[in-house]
Amino acid sequence: MAKRAKPAAKRSAGSSKFPKVGAGELLTLLDFVRYAVSRFVEAKLVFAHGTTDPVAEAAFLVCEALHLHPDQFEAFATARVTSAEGKKILDLIARRVTTRKPTAYLVNKIYMRGLPFYVDERTIVPRSFIGELLEQHFGGDGDDEAGSLISDPGVVESVLDLCTGSGCLAILASRNFPNAEIDAVDISKDALEVAARNVRDYALEDRLTLYRGDLFKPLDGKRYDLIISNPPYVDAQGMAGLPRECRAEPKLAFDGGADGIDIVRRILDEAEAHLTPQGGLLCEIGRCRPQLEAAYPQLPLLWLDTADSEGEVFWIAAADL
Numbered sequence: 001m002a003k004r005a006k007p008a009a010k011r012s013a014g015s016s017k018f019p020k021v022g023a024g025e026l027l028t029l030l031d032f033v034r035y036a037v038s039r040f041v042e043a044k045l046v047f048a049h050g051t052t053d054p055v056a057e058a059a060f061l062v063c064e065a066l067h068l069h070p071d072q073f074e075a076f077a078t079a080r081v082t083s084a085e086g087k088k089i090l091d092l093i094a095r096r097v098t099t100r101k102p103t104a105y106l107v108n109k110i111y112m113r114g115l116p117f118y119v120d121e122r123t124i125v126p127r128s129f130i131g132e133l134l135e136q137h138f139g140g141d142g143d144d145e146a147g148s149l150i151s152d153p154g155v156v157e158s159v160l161d162l163c164t165g166s167g168c169l170a171i172l173a174s175r176n177f178p179n180a181e182i183d184a185v186d187i188s189k190d191a192l193e194v195a196a197r198n199v200r201d202y203a204l205e206d207r208l209t210l211y212r213g214d215l216f217k218p219l220d221g222k223r224y225d226l227i228i229s230n231p232p233y234v235d236a237q238g239m240a241g242l243p244r245e246c247r248a249e250p251k252l253a254f255d256g257g258a259d260g261i262d263i264v265r266r267i268l269d270e271a272e273a274h275l276t277p278q279g280g281l282l283c284e285i286g287r288c289r290p291q292l293e294a295a296y297p298q299l300p301l302l303w304l305d306t307a308d309s310e311g312e313v314f315w316i317a318a319a320d321l
């Protein structure tokens, strides 16, 4: 007997996992965002990759599918999408739910401080608080009680971004410190390939140099006016409980050893030898503040908060190390 041809695989948006969307039921960008939010909430997704709630993630996904900057969402919220665009959006929504990969990986893009960066699974999706802090505390006057930590960004001649991943913080730093040469280090060849693409996209090849290696090792003892770092800082318990969204990201980007501060300890111990006398270190450490303060009770760490974080980033001047 002749074998019967298998039916073509159903499009996931129309599969039993998803309520069927009839023609003409979803018309506007807002309709698609509302539909995505319902699916995301139903599937109990985690939002930690450039967005922190289902509405922002859905708006980001819809905008990317339509080649719009997220800031343009409001202007077009009530505009209709074509059927081809609608199909593309429904496919992305289905992939977000079934793969649980962050939208940033599905669309190969993330915005930091309003700027686009290319990302894929060779590097972590950027979401560091350091971008915001560079704007708040390194602009000459500062806008809270910590004030400005560097009086004139124009005099900063050299910046080092340790553990650069996609290169996003190094690239943001190049804008905050217009006269600085920037070096950026990562141990991962894969991550550096993504960083190199971003450096090219921002035409920074002449001012931003990427190094592959273990923290300060590839830098030949060079000293910097500013070191920034968002290193791996997840402790063993956190590694065991990473949400599925984070398991698509390189483990190397998270793993901070048993108590989370293996890499941070090395950065703190070695930073003085790589800073100029007026320089300083800005370092993100997630929820490791208690163990860090217990390990370095003598250090006057200044904790800097952001809109979405408290006590997750410290500053220390070279003179205090």
Ligand SMILES: C[S@@+](CC[C@H](N)C(=O)[O-])C[C@H]1O[C@@H](n2cnc3c(N)ncnc32)[C@H](O)[C@@H]1O
Residues within 6 Å of the ligand: 123, 124, 125, 126, 127, 128, 162, 163, 164, 165, 166, 167, 168, 169, 185, 186, 187, 188, 191, 213, 214, 215, 229, 230, 231, 232, 233, 252, 253, 254, 263
């Ligand atoms: C949390 S990710 C941060 C990436 C990027 N700075 C950001 O904010 O998106 C940490 C990065 O540190 C890198 N890394 C891990 N161990 C390292 C080491 N010993 N030396 C240099 N880089 C390291 C990882 O490959 C990863 O890209």
